[in-house]
Amino acid sequence: MNIDEYWMKIAIEEALKAEKEGEVPVGAILVEHEKIIAKAFNQPISKNDSTAHAEIQLIRAAGKKLGNYRLNGTTIYVTLEPCTMCLGAIVHARIKRIVYGAKDSKSGVCGSCAELHNASFFNHEIQITGGVLGQECSRILQSFFKTVRQAKLV
Numbered sequence: 001m002n003i004d005e006y007w008m009k010i011a012i013e014e015a016l017k018a019e020k021e022g023e024v025p026v027g028a029i030l031v032e033h034e035k036i037i038a039k040a041f042n043q044p045i046s047k048n049d050s051t052a053h054a055e056i057q058l059i060r061a062a063g064k065k066l067g068n069y070r071l072n073g074t075t076i077y078v079t080l081e082p083c084t085m086c087l088g089a090i091v092h093a094r095i096k097r098i099v100y101g102a103k104d105s106k107s108g109v110c111g112s113c114a115e116l117h118n119a120s121f122f123n124h125e126i127q128i129t130g131g132v133l134g135q136e137c138s139r140i141l142q143s144f145f146k147t148v149r150q151a152k153l154v
Contacts, residue, residue: 004077004099007031008133011077011101014041014054015140021046025140028054028078030062030071030095037074038062054078055086059093070094079137081108081130087117090126097127101137 001009007029014027018041030037040057044050055078063069075097076090081104090098103112110117110128117126 004129004132007075007077008079008099008101008137010036010039011079012133012136012140014039015079015137018042018054019140019144025144026054026078026080028058028076030058030074030076032071032074037071038065051085053083053086054080055082056089059089059095063093072096075099077132080104080141081110081112083107084109091117091122091124094124095126097129099129099132101132101134102141103130103134103138 011027011029014029015025016027018027019025023042023045026042028041029039038058038061040054040061042054043052043057055076058076059071062071062074071093074095076095077099079101081100081102082090082098083104084107087109098110100110105112107113111130117128
């Protein structure tokens, strides 16, 4: 297991917490110098907040912990490719690197639907590594949505 897989396993643990709470199972962690700064998972339903994606929750927690809205030199590990909102927040936080698991063919902007991270209007470059434990992350999401669909049929 390489280091990205090691950290992604911890992000997956966060995703499973979201699932237990009835949220879409997306989890994220923020790492700096081989140390976890913060952990978070999706909470839009429980918080009645459409912006409470795992990445946003993570950035908020890390900013409070570090006492700084800039998260320079950090890496975010997230189980699902970021959407436009989350990528924007990651850019503004100056996170150095995104490592994601599952591709998001509906709203992922780090290669699936768009490569927004390469947009010339951003004044911060982010390194992207996708597909880390992607099959495992995808299975968790697919299982969740299958269960949700079946529950609605009953």
